[in-house]
Amino acid sequence: MDKEIVERVARIAHLDLTEEELERYGEDLSEILEYFQMLDEIPGEDTLGFNPIIVADVLREDEPRMDIEPEEILKGMKTYEGYVRGPRLS
């Protein structure tokens, strides 16, 4: 995998890689994807499932409830006047 593609993938994945990492991961991914080419040999099934078992929608009664108090969840976060703090929007 050439360096430009690794850089593009890293940008999409929000990873800032050093020159050494770009080169190393590029070599690793090239070797891995070359091996994965064997997937081209097999047609696979016509259908594809996102889970290995059949999963049905299971819905509970639509009744409001509170499993965990919001204050408990906020304890582990940086907050300001009850709001979660994040980076600048621009």
Next chain:
Amino acid sequence: MTDLKRINDIYEMYTSFTDAEPNGKFTFSAKDNLTSIDFESCAGSKILSGYRPPFDATPIKKMREAGGFLQGKTNMDEFGFGTFSANSGFGIPKNPYDLNRSCGGSSGGAACAAAVLEDHVALGVSTGGSIVCPASFCGVYGIAPSYGRVSRYGLIDYANSLDKVGVLSAKAADLGKYLRIIAGKDEHDPTSCVQPDMPEKDRAMKSVAVPKEAIEGISDKVMTHFEASLESLRSMGIDVEYVDMPVLKYAMPAYYVIAASEASTNLARFCGMRYGQQDGDLSLGFDAYFTSFRSKYFGDEAKRRILLGTFTRMVGYADRYYNKALRVRESIIQEYKKVFTNCDAVVTPTMPFISPRFDEIANMSALDVYKADFLTIPPNLTGMPHMSVPCGYSDGMPVGLMFTSDHWNEDVLLSAAVEWEKGFEMKRPEVKA
């Protein structure tokens, strides 16, 4: 120094633990990717350092309700990304039979705890072999149930179509005893809600199949014990036949494509807000903040899998990799179902070699490590229950035997484990002074 602290200093199986006197009916540990209110839950990642969840994962909640005392959280590869537990952000657990060798992964700390602590049951999590591999390397029993048998509520996801919570112990009977406690429907996890109940009485295993393709590339040390194990199964009255399962060779690439694809999306939530480490510079813009944070705290293998999974889902590549891998998974499921029309379980060695030394692991490429999982991946990819039992010792290191049964047929494995234990002489490791 307490006895537990002394033991943990040697083996590093816990990332956090209490040395308070256990006050439950039984003592258990949980892999560090299962949330618990009384310990940090970091999934082996520095990015989650300091994260104290406000709730218990359902399997932990059920164990406590059954009278269990949670002693600690066990060490693991970061988010489950590894075969040797060498990718943890919090030290590397050591094999209790040889401190220079791996416990296996990614539930390495769990297997180590099950091996060195008396009367201990460990909750592990498997995505591609992370229960049976360490069970094999540490000489204990371990079961990963059918996908959906145990609720994943409170499990920090690696790959949500593959993750399964299971049990490790030095005693075969513990697998069934504790699996029945943590199994069952949970409204917080819809994938757990389609399962049939486990039968009250385990059915006996009567026949097994050995895929010819799965015993190629096995080390001589392991093969010797595998062949002896087949003889033991025959002497137990279990029929053994050889079958062809040619699609098994596609399981490894299909698994890594699906696992990395799902992991790369699941890990998008770790951006320096809400969980664990939050020490980034908030004056940065959104993209710069998230990028700097993730680059600083994700480990080497996590970055590799995020890159791989992002690539295999990208426009122009998704059909060739991700969608194709899903179709191949269906083919492998069908192949297993065909084999199970004539037998109760598929049996292979658990791992192709005994636990490697850390210097050997350091010389393996990423692809070499992925290839080492070729035996444990097929049942994991297909969501089928599978179990490792200790079957011998080579150069003093344990060797494991793996059974796989059809979806929801854990009971056949559980009965086999108990029968196997009657004829197997386990050599527990000598805990270092």
